[in-house]
Amino acid sequence: MNNCEKFRPMLVGLLDRELDPQESAEVNEHLMRCSACREEYERLRETSGKLEAVAFEEPSDEVLRRLWRNPFSRISRIGGILLVIAGYAALIGFALFEFFTSGEEGFWIRVPVAAIAIGFLILLLLVILERVKTYGKDPYREIER
Numbered sequence: 001m002n003n004c005e006k007f008r009p010m011l012v013g014l015l016d017r018e019l020d021p022q023e024s025a026e027v028n029e030h031l032m033r034c035s036a037c038r039e040e041y042e043r044l045r046e047t048s049g050k051l052e053a054v055a056f057e058e059p060s061d062e063v064l065r066r067l068w069r070n071p072f073s074r075i076s077r078i079g080g081i082l083l084v085i086a087g088y089a090a091l092i093g094f095a096l097f098e099f100f101t102s103g104e105e106g107f108w109i110r111v112p113v114a115a116i117a118i119g120f121l122i123l124l125l126l127v128i129l130e131r132v133k134t135y136g137k138d139p140y141r142e143i144e145r
């Protein structure tokens, strides 16, 4: 009986293969002789088997995470950002082209407008570049908070 009390807590360790060889040999020897502990061990194994089955359903999340990390989705994300930049650039370029070709305004109003537009584009590029740079480095970005 005393032995059982000693070995019961080790059954979980045996199940999880956390015991050193000496301990697991002792527990195994006890299990061979003690049917009560053998039953307890079987019960634990069944329970942990169920737990494993439940845990096994989780990988859908893991699959999504792996997909998100794989090189293709990384490339497509950068591609998306580049398309947005190209779109902005085209839009601003078109607006500037319209402004400079059809405007009746004098030269001195065109210069500051162009400066503002180009300055805005540069700032936008800097923000996006900074974002892309830090995105590659931030180790916490994929951890849900």
Ligand SMILES: [Zn+2]
Binding pocket: 003, 004, 007, 030, 034, 035, 036, 037, 038
């Ligand atoms: Zn026992």
